[in-house]
Amino acid sequence: MIDPPIYYDKGHIEFLQKLWGDGYLSPGGPEEVQRILGVVKLSKAxxxxxxxxxGGITVSLFNDYGAHKVIGIDVxxxxxxxxxxxxxxxxxxxxIEIVKVKPGNFPYDDASFDVVFSKDSIVHIENKEQLAKEIFRVLKPGGHFVGSDWLRSNDDDPSPEMLHYLKLEDLGFEMASPNRYTHALAEAGFQDIFLSNRNRWYTEKARQExxxxxxxxxxxxEDMSxxxxxxxxxxxxxxxxTVLETGEHCPxxxxxxxxxMAQESDKL
Ligand SMILES: C[S@@+](CC[C@H](N)C(=O)[O-])C[C@H]1O[C@@H](n2cnc3c(N)ncnc32)[C@H](O)[C@@H]1O
Incomplete structure (x- = not known):
């Protein structure tokens, strides 16, 4: 099997952390993590x-949100x-366990987790449908998937401006639309699916960046690169x-x- 490409080497990690904070390879810091979690409680989860x-966020899920155990996976x-x-x-x-995994299905049993979290990482995973099924599989009944990701407003061919951005970014992004995510999650069996567009927030942040x-x-x-x-x-x-301003790039x-399951069968 061919090894996946390396996008996040030590130099890139150092650069992103200087921009976004120690332990953060995506924008928004602890405040954005709090907004993502919203009312979902991690206490004892x-x-x-x-x-x-x-790993900054992985640690924070334990230290700041009272999770019982956190497993951080990365490729x-x-x-x-x-x-x-x-x-x-x-x-x-x-x-807290940090586990290097192979891309694809998660090496965990069914119903292993109370909460599956992810921040700005599943943009790297092409098959959103399989991903949704895997998240569903490893969650316990009643468990939550909560996260953020970089989406594209539609699943048509990317605009020339988006193609230009993706070529420059060169991080293997596989951006999908809110519709595709919603459909993939619903097909996997999730309920109460809620997506919220962060385009305006990140457009402003990106201008500051x-x-x-x-x-x-x-x-x-420049001194560090x-x-x-x-x-x-x-x-x-x-x-x-440019693609944030058109709305095509929409985190x-x-x-x-x-x-x-218990609640659902009670209704029958
Ligand atoms: C933009 S970084 C975000 C990291 C972290 N969540 C944060 O916000 O600081 C994206 C991460 O996703 C990881 N990644 C890429 N493909 C993956 C996959 N198939 N499974 C798990 N992680 C993956 C990358 O190696 C990288 O560390």
Whole structure:
């Protein structure tokens, strides 16, 4: 089997964490994690974090939200190493496991988790239908899937502007529409499916980010990379802002629930 490409090596992790905060490979920091979780409680829950990256959020799900146990899975070696170091430094190895997995089905039994969480990672997974079925399978009845992801407003061919952005970004994004996600989750058996568009929020954030990258923190970023890298990065961010402004790039929060079998059969 061919190894999957490496997108998040140590240099890329360092760059993203400088932009988004230690342990965060996606925008919004702890406040956005709180908004994603909303009313879903993690207290005493066993949680799966799909695409845990460098582990800041995985740790926060345990430390700040009272999860009983968190398993962070990821497909890349460098992120897993950094996340595992973070957990070890905090002495939380009994409570938080970081597991490097192969892309595809999760190596967990049916009904293993109370909550499945994911932030801005499933954009890398092409088969949303299979993913939805897998999340459903590993959740306990009554459990929640809650997360965020980078979506595209429709499933038609991407616009030339989107193709230009995706080419520059070059991270193997497999963006799908809110309709496709909703359908995949419903087909898998989820109920109470709720998607909320974060386009306006991230458009504003991305404008602030490009200002940091091009001016406010340009020298700091250039010192840790190169002028060439930063020129390309600013070009990529500007291309992303174009498709955010048209609405085609539309990050969403996603929430849904696996029916509680006992409750459902009580209704019959
Ligand atoms: C943008 S980062 C987000 C990381 C983290 N959730 C955060 O917000 O800081 C995306 C992560 O998804 C991981 N990833 C890509 N494909 C994956 C897959 N099939 N299963 C699990 N993780 C995957 C990448 O290796 C990367 O660490």
């Amino acid at each position: 066993t949680v799966l974090d799909i695409g845990c990256g460098s 890349e070696a460098d992120v897993c190493e950094i996340a595992a170091e973070r957990v070890k430094k905090l002495g939380l190895q009994e409570d 490009v200002l940091k990258l091009s001016k406010l923190m340009r020298q700091e970023f 190169s002028k060439k890298f930063m020129d390309l990065t600013v070009e990529t961010w500007n291309a992303m802002i 969403h929060h996603i929430k849904c629930k696996k029916p509680n």
